[in-house]
Amino acid sequence: MSLASHYSYWVTIFLMIAGLFIVIARGNLVKKLVGLGIFQTSVYLLYIAPGKLIGGTAPIIASGFRAYSNPLPHVLILTAIVVGVxxxxxxxxxxxxxxxxxxxxxxxxxxxxxxREEA
Amino acid sequence: MIDVLLTMMAVVVFAMINQRNLFAVVVLGGIYSFLMATVLVALDAVDVAMTEASVGAGLSTVLLLGALYLTKGEEVTEVRRPLIALAVSIAVGAALVYGSLGLPAFSDPQAPIHTHVVPRYLNDSPKETGVPNVVTSVLASYRGFDTLGETTVVFTSGAGVIALLRRRRRSREESEK
Structure with a gap:
């Protein structure tokens, strides 16, 4: 465990709590939705960053390449982006x-x- | 490289928290989405990056700008109970950082995510489906029903938006009469 090996997780966590903070602390409804969007995109990083393999390439099978990054988080997050919008x-x-x-x-x-209406 | 981009994303989000002008917030959101797409390319998630650039930076920004036009929202007027919100956020963040200490290091080839399930897809999916792009073969072939469910979600939300905004037009026409 070191700064370099866990930096991506910590930025992800910062984005997550920044989104949470906007949702709780800002009263404007459009800004709340923007905060919810930041929270949501931080989850993309949470899923995809662990699937990266240094020296690997995008998961498109071709001769000449042996190491591929993990494609399964990519599939989940593609669905999440569309549902998010x-x-x-x-x-x-x-x-x-x-x-x-x-x-x-x-x-x-x-x-x-x-x-006022209730009173 | 990835670390620099991630730091830029954090800076943009910090600016979004403090920005009061909603138009500026939406534009910063577009910048944030493009940075996210660049990070995703660096993380080898090319399909996700393309979707994020078109849907996250394109479509979401257009939807937000349209909503700003319809609601005539410009400035966020006040900040409510920032201390409670800050305390809750920091507590959640501390719990998550504590949890992240147990995760394997970034890009460790021996991490469980790289040793279970995925070798089967990488080895067999070109033979079984004939598609070289594993993301496409999982999305459209192995988990095709999930994608069908996803389109159901999109259809439902589209129907909801139309139902909400059609009432709006009708009520305006009535008030004009």
């Missing part, structure tokens, strides 16, 4: 609807309006 699109559509109903996309103002 699908959820982002749905989330943004909901934000557009919220903006229409409340006139704002700031979480604090939305909660305040809800409270």
């Amino acid at each position: 699908a959820t982002l699109a749905l989330g943004l559509a909901i934000v557009v609807r919220i903006r229409e109903a409340y006139g704002t996309i700031e979480e604090v103002e939305i909660l305040e309006q809800d409270r």
Whole structure:
């Protein structure tokens, strides 16, 4: 265990908690979705970085190459990227609807309006 | 090389946390996605890199800009309870760093990920499927049903977006009458 051997994991963890921080601390709904996206892309690194093999090549079988990086994380993450953009699109559509109903996309103002209606 | 790119990604994300202007956040997100695609090329994940560059940097940015146009969002007005959020994030990060200490070193050929399951695919998939690209053969052949499920997810979300935004257009037409 050393800085060089674990650096990629630690950057991944930094990206992950940065996304988490944005989701919790920022009240703007669009920015929350951006934070969720950062969290999601950090998971791509978490899966793909361990599959890398120094001296290996992309997993396309050809004569003259013997070491290949692990293709199975790549398959999982290809699916994750497409599903990620699908959820982002749905989330943004909901934000557009919220903006229409409340006139704002700031979480604090939305909660305040809800409270006023209940009272 | 990879370490430099990873550091640049961390810097861009740090700028995104502090940036109040939503347009700037979206553009920084595009830069972040292109850096991610470059890192993925360096990690030999060429198929994923192409998808990330087109979907992550292209489509996501367009969707976010479209949403900014529709919501007329410009500035993030205030920061809520940053200390609690910071404490939660750092606690989670510390737990994850503690967990990462038990992981094998980066690119260790003796790591379990390189010795189990994958040799079978690398050795047999060209013979069994006739496709030299192992990512394609697993995605489209061995796990074709998963890909079918993925398209179901995309279809469902597309239907959801249309349902949400069509109501919007109708209500606007009614208000114009």
